[in-house]
Amino acid sequence: MNKQFAAILVALLVAAIPATATADDRFAAETAxxxxVADAYFEAYIRLDWDHLEPLLADDANFRDPTSALVFGGVGAEGKAxxxxxxxxxxxxxxxxxxxxxRIIHSGNFALYEGDLSWTVDMGDGRDVSSVTPIVIVLEVRGGKVVSHxxxxxxxxxxxxxxxTRPAKK
Structure with missing residues (x-):
């Protein structure tokens, strides 16, 4: 019985090798x-270059910054337009x-960009606020277009x- 079990186990493992190779090939192809696409989108986003970013978006793409809820009331949008x-x-x-x-991770349909974002914001009251904030940006790409940001x-x-930068209270 142990020989039969071993033979079955070996047959299953041998049969799994082509499936694993196929999974490896698919993963490598999807990542490549x-x-x-993700890198071009990311670079355009950081440069605030909307003309180069727009064609990289799927029509049904979506954007979210869930961490902005307490600061800016939440930021999000559904659809490319x-x-x-x-x-x-x-x-x-x-x-x-x-x-x-x-760190940048490319994995299957996902790209993750971890780093520090330096940015300056016009507060609309004569003040510019500059800061460096830790950030992680996650993009999902399907069919050659960004579908989630x-x-x-x-x-x-x-x-x-x-x-x-707030004026001193008198």
Whole structure:
């Protein structure tokens, strides 16, 4: 009985090898196809270059920054048109953004960018607030287009910088 079990186990393992190779090939192909799209989108996003970012978005794409809820009331958009309106209008107060990379992960249909975001915001009252905040950006790419964009930001450094620029109370 042990010989039969061993024979069956060996047969199953041998049969699994082509399936694993196929999974490896599929993973490698998906990652290779996704990475240049995600990287181009990410670079355009950081440069605030909406004309280069827009064609990389799927029509049904969505954007969320769940970490902004307590700071900006939450930021999000459903669909390419809504995302582009959001970026082209709500982001006009951004004077600049820069990204210092800590880690970039390309995996299947997902790209993760972890680092520090340096950014300056026009507060609309004569003050510009500059800060460096830790950020993780997660993109999902399907069919050669970005379908999901998530920002996760530690807003504490921004809030501290904003407080420091407030006029002194008399």
């Amino acid at each position: 196809a996704m990475a240049p 809504a995302m582009m309106r959001k970026f082209r209008t709500a982001y006009t107060s951004l004077r600049q953004m820069g990204f210092t990379k800590k 998530r920002d996760y930001v530690d807003y504490a450094p921004f809030l501290a910088a904003e407080r420091a």
